[in-house]
Amino acid sequence: xxxxxxxxxxxxxxxxxxxxxxxxxxxxxxxxxxxxxFISNIKxxxxxxxxxxxxxxxxxxxxxxxxxxxPKYPKIDxxxxxxxxxxxxxxxxxxxxxxxxxxxxxxxxxxxxxxxEQARLNGIAVDAVFDSVSxxxxxxxxxxxxxxxxxxxxxxxxxxxxxVKKYLGSVIPTTDHFFATLNSAVFTDGSFVYIPENVKCPxxxxxxxxxxxxxxxxxxxxxxxxxxxxxxxxxxxxxxPMRDENQLHAANVELIALDDAEIKYSTVQNWYPxxxxxxxxxxxxxxKRGLCKGINSKISWTQVETGSAIxxxxxxxxxxxxxxxxxxxxxxxxxxHQKADTGTKMIHLGKNTKSKIISxxxxxxxxxxxxxxxxxxxxxxxxxRNFTQxxxxxxxxxxxxxxxxxxxxxxxxxxxxxxxTTSKISDEQLYYCNQRGLNQEEAVSLIVxxxxxxxxxxxxMEFAVEAQKLVGISLxxxxx
Amino acid sequence: MLxxxxxxxxxxxxxxxxxxxxxxxxxxxxxxxxxxxxxxxTLSNILSGKKGYEINGKVTFDxxxxxxxxxxxxxxxxxxxxxQYPMEIPGVNTNTFLKTSINAxxxxxxxxxxxxIEFLKLIKEKSAELKFDEKILNRQLNVGFSGGEKKKNxxxxxxxxxxxxxxxxxxxxGLDIDALRIVSEGVNSLRNKNNSFLIxxxxxxxxxxxxxxFVHVLKNGQIIKSGDFELAKExxxxxxxxxx
Numbered sequence: 001x002x003x004x005x006x007x008x009x010x011x012x013x014x015x016x017x018x019x020x021x022x023x024x025x026x027x028x029x030x031x032x033x034x035x036x037x038f039i040s041n042i043k044x045x046x047x048x049x050x051x052x053x054x055x056x057x058x059x060x061x062x063x064x065x066x067x068x069x070x071p072k073y074p075k076i077d078x079x080x081x082x083x084x085x086x087x088x089x090x091x092x093x094x095x096x097x098x099x100x101x102x103x104x105x106x107x108x109x110x111x112x113x114x115x116x117e118q119a120r121l122n123g124i125a126v127d128a129v130f131d132s133v134s135x136x137x138x139x140x141x142x143x144x145x146x147x148x149x150x151x152x153x154x155x156x157x158x159x160x161x162x163x164v165k166k167y168l169g170s171v172i173p174t175t176d177h178f179f180a181t182l183n184s185a186v187f188t189d190g191s192f193v194y195i196p197e198n199v200k201c202p203x204x205x206x207x208x209x210x211x212x213x214x215x216x217x218x219x220x221x222x223x224x225x226x227x228x229x230x231x232x233x234x235x236x237x238x239x240x241p242m243r244d245e246n247q248l249h250a251a252n253v254e255l256i257a258l259d260d261a262e263i264k265y266s267t268v269q270n271w272y273p274x275x276x277x278x279x280x281x282x283x284x285x286x287x288k289r290g291l292c293k294g295i296n297s298k299i300s301w302t303q304v305e306t307g308s309a310i311x312x313x314x315x316x317x318x319x320x321x322x323x324x325x326x327x328x329x330x331x332x333x334x335x336x337h338q339k340a341d342t343g344t345k346m347i348h349l350g351k352n353t354k355s356k357i358i359s360x361x362x363x364x365x366x367x368x369x370x371x372x373x374x375x376x377x378x379x380x381x382x383x384x385r386n387f388t389q390x391x392x393x394x395x396x397x398x399x400x401x402x403x404x405x406x407x408x409x410x411x412x413x414x415x416x417x418x419x420x421t422t423s424k425i426s427d428e429q430l431y432y433c434n435q436r437g438l439n440q441e442e443a444v445s446l447i448v449x450x451x452x453x454x455x456x457x458x459x460x461m462e463f464a465v466e467a468q469k470l471v472g473i474s475l476x477x478x479x480x
Numbered sequence: 481m482l483x484x485x486x487x488x489x490x491x492x493x494x495x496x497x498x499x500x501x502x503x504x505x506x507x508x509x510x511x512x513x514x515x516x517x518x519x520x521x522t523l524s525n526i527l528s529g530k531k532g533y534e535i536n537g538k539v540t541f542d543x544x545x546x547x548x549x550x551x552x553x554x555x556x557x558x559x560x561x562x563x564q565y566p567m568e569i570p571g572v573n574t575n576t577f578l579k580t581s582i583n584a585x586x587x588x589x590x591x592x593x594x595x596x597i598e599f600l601k602l603i604k605e606k607s608a609e610l611k612f613d614e615k616i617l618n619r620q621l622n623v624g625f626s627g628g629e630k631k632k633n634x635x636x637x638x639x640x641x642x643x644x645x646x647x648x649x650x651x652x653x654g655l656d657i658d659a660l661r662i663v664s665e666g667v668n669s670l671r672n673k674n675n676s677f678l679i680x681x682x683x684x685x686x687x688x689x690x691x692x693x694f695v696h697v698l699k700n701g702q703i704i705k706s707g708d709f710e711l712a713k714e715x716x717x718x719x720x721x722x723x724x
Contacts, residue, residue: 427531432567434551435528435560436581436637437588446580450571450620 026216027084033057036185039084043154043188048165056174056184063178070370070402071310071339073283076248082216083186139203149194150205153221156192163194167225171254171291171318180287183219183252190220190251195230195261204460206235209251217248224254226261228294233264235463246274246309251286259294259321264302266459267315268467271307273474278337278366281309288315292324292353300327301344302458304467306474309338314372316345319353319381326355329455331467333448333474334367334399343373348381348414357388360452363399364478374406377414384414392422393451395444395478445472481506481676482527482546482645487537489522496522498701499537504645507673511687512680513712514698515720520680521564523698524649527678528561529554541645556588558644562634562651569621574633575603577621582641606639609669610662628659635666642670647678652686664689684716697723 027038036057040050065076143150149160156164174184191207209220226232249271255263265288274281284307290299301315311334317326328344346355355375363369375386392401401422409416425447433443449456449468456464456471482504489497496519504510514520526533529551539546541557549557569577582602583593594602607614612632622630631651638646651663667677667690679692687695687709695711696703699720705711715723 426567429567429569431530431551432563432569435555435563436577436641437552437555437585438580439550439552439584442580442584446572446577447569450569453571 025084025086026082029082030079031081031083031186035083039186039188042084042086043157045154045157046161048161049157052169052174053185056181057186059175060178060181060185063181065178069312069341071312071341071368073246073310076283078182081248083219084188085216086188143201143203146199146202147196148199148201149192151192153187153190153192153223156223160192160194163225164192164223167254167256168221168223169254171256171289172252172287176287179250179285180252183221183250183287186217187219187221187252190222191224191236192222193224193232193234195226195232197227198229199227200230201232204233204235206237208237217250219249220251222251222253223256224263224265225256226258226263226297228258229260230258231262231264233266233460235266235268235460237268237270237463246281246283248283249286249308251288253286253288253315255288255290255299257290257292257294257297257299257321257324260296261294262298262300263290264300265290265315266302266463267304268459268463268470269303269305269307269311270470270474272309273307273336273338274309276336278309281338282307284308284311284313286313288313289318290316290326291318292321292326292350294324295321295350296323297321298325298327300325300329300458302329302455303331303342304455304459304470305330305332305340305342306470308340311338311340311342314343314345314374316347317355318347318349319355319384320349321353322350323352324350325353328355328357328359328373329458330359331362331452331455331471332360332369332371333362333471334364334369335474335478336365336367338365338367340368341370341372343371345374346376346386348375348377348384348386348411351380351382351384353381353384355384355386357386357390358454359388359390360455361390361392361401361403362395362448362451362475363392363401364395364475366398368400368402370402370404372404372406374408375416376406376408377411377416379410381411382413384411386416388416388418390418390420391451392420393448394422394424395475441472441476444475444478448472448475481542482678483538483540485538487523487526487539488535489519489526490534491522491532496701497526500698500701500703502696502703504676504678506644506676507671508694509667509671509677509679509690509692510694510696511690511692511712512678512696512698512703513682513684513715515682518698518720519701520698521649524561524647524678524680527554527645527647528559552584553588556585560638560641560643560646562631562638562646562648564649564651564653566622566625566630566634568623568625570623572621574617574619574621575599578603578617578637578640581637585641602640606636610636610639610666612636612662627654628656631655632659632662635663639666639670642675644674645676645678646670647680649680650682651679652681652683660686660689684712687712699723 027035036053172180193205195201257263271282271284292299299317305311319326326346332340332342334340344357359371361369361371371390377384390403394401403420405418407416429447430443448471456467459467484500484502487497487500512520579599586593616629695707697705
């Protein structure tokens with residue numbers, strides 16, 4: 001096979017694997033106070049923001065990289081990374097989409113994310129983050145009419161400092177674990193959402209993350225605040241070009257739901273998973289945490305994790321307000337040499353709090369999948385309930401599936417239920433589908449989508465279809 | 481349409497079919513009767529393309545070497561097997577499965593795929609024809625279905641896919657009279673000068689409703705006798721043991 005054909009073939013496997021040749025402004029390589037000041041300075045941040053970063057960095061220097069996770073990886077040299085990379089054309093921020101570098105628009109078009117106002121047709125507001133900066137937010141005006149703030153984190157720091165100051169780091173403090181603290185020190189951009197009291201956000205809000213530059217870590221920070229009685233549904237999607245080296249992605253996402261508010265957060269993660277031999281791919285080490293601060297509040301995480309060489313994350317809910325509800329719906333798929341150690345934490349603090357965990361893990365090829373979850377009901381959380389269901393589906397006999405549920409119940413009036421199953425796709429099922437005219441891949445896709453149905457149903461309509469296709473594509477070539 | 485010459489099949493070193501010959505022309509209904517272990521299911525599995533058999537002999541379907549085709553390619557060409565034990569597929573809605581199936585076949589044939597509305601119309605029409613309760617189609621494929629429901633569902637799929645050659649593998653076993661009626665009506669409604677059937681059964685009962693053109697007795701891996709419907713009656717009287 002000549003090299004061009006090889007390239008075409010590999011592109012077929014991961015269609016988001018192209019990179020865009022664009023001129024970048026980068027911070028000097030390495031991690032130190034000067035680099036942090038560089039980031040803060042280029043973003044024209046106020047002093048309090050720089051102080052936040054430096055405080056985190058002080059803390060970071062004392063922390064040790066954790067090592068308890070199942071998927072091991074070669075040591076990351078944090079001095080050998082770029083912590084800031086932005087397309088040059090962003091230096092003088094474009095005022096509208098029309099001023100954007102056409103190359104950027106082209107990139108997003110290739111990814112199926114039309115940023116231009118045609119996006120109106122889809123009725124979804126999109127914030128697009130390219131490497132370290134947010135490049136465009138659509139539908140801003142329409143949202144503003146209702147008092148909704150949906151903008152990049154950098155812009156929020158400038159324009160809404162009172163909200164950012166109050167809530168940033170309130171769920172994931174700067175003193176948190178290694179990667180979260182690193183993020184607090186060097187985060188570059190991300191999305192900011194504020195939904196005012198009693199406003200139901202009229203459209204899906206969506207952020208699209210794209211890693212483009214090489215040797216660059218991506219550290220986004222997302223903050224979503226749903227004020228009393230409000231509702232928002234938010235979706236993030238991610239892709240990256242194919243590169244031989246591993247790239248680090250360590251985002252922090254904080255959600256805050258006040259009294260009677262609801263946040264629905266969905267993720268379709270399709271970072272580059274590495275090639276068939278396990279070379280390259282993204283390290284997806286993300287901290288996501290939601291605080292149900294008010295009474296009757298609700299936070300629901302839905303994730304479809306198909307990409308990344310290693311996925312290591314536990315989107316969590318802290319159920320502080322009485323009667324608050326936390327949900328976690330997850331599909332995690334690993335194929336070839338991918339590894340995942342993922343799950344959730346449900347921390348019940350308030351009375352009558354409820355949580356539900358539905359996790360579907362699918363492993364194929366030589367991959368390894370771990371569900372790890374914590375349900376913690378405190379002594380004060382009377383009448384609280386948790387229901388957990390963890391199902392694993394194995395394809396072939398070279399992959400692994402593991403489930404480690406940590407259950408702590410310190411309240412006699414509360415109740416925890418845990419169910420788990422492990423199954424295999426049987427040859428008989430495949431034969432039955434083949435006999436009805438489905439080829440092997442169509443059959444696998446159908447069976448797997450059936451297995452994941454409860455989770456797919458949670459996704460917003462527009463994305464459920466995409467996610468279904470993605471589930472099929474990620475498992476291509478895994479049977480027969 | 482289907483021609484089987486000297487078909488031999490082994491599984492795990494055990495010889496099951498020992499030189500079977502059979503010819504089915506367009507529009508014909510053939511019944512194969514035989515005792516347990518005579519090779520009836522093996523025959524239907526080999527025709528539909530189940531893997532795991534060591535096969536010798538020649539099988540052609542519309543002039544093409546059937547044994548070289550993948551399982552799904554045989555389905556695309558119009559071979560349908562009503563399973564003796566239909567598989568459960570959790571989470572997959574029966575309607576979705578049917579639509580995926582019919583569109584996979586249409587696509588392979590280069591025909592236009594059905595949209596949701598066309599598909600629902602077809603389903604409604606066919607279930608009414610078979611007096612089949614459509615509610616079952618909103619349930620997960622075969623999950624929690626009774627034995628009879630599973631078999632009826634197979635027949636509904638058959639009538640929707642309208643295959644050239646339908647193989648019914650002991651579809652009648654364990655069915656009550658009502659279900660038996662649905663199965664036979666399903667077959668009779670598809671019967672025309674192009675569609676053929678291979679009905680595998682233990683009992684004469686189903687054949688009373690379907691009236692096959694030919695009856696074959698399969699014993700010990702070979703067809704030992706062929707005849708018309710009268711042969712089935714004779715079998716019922718004498719039993720397999722003493723039939724030679």
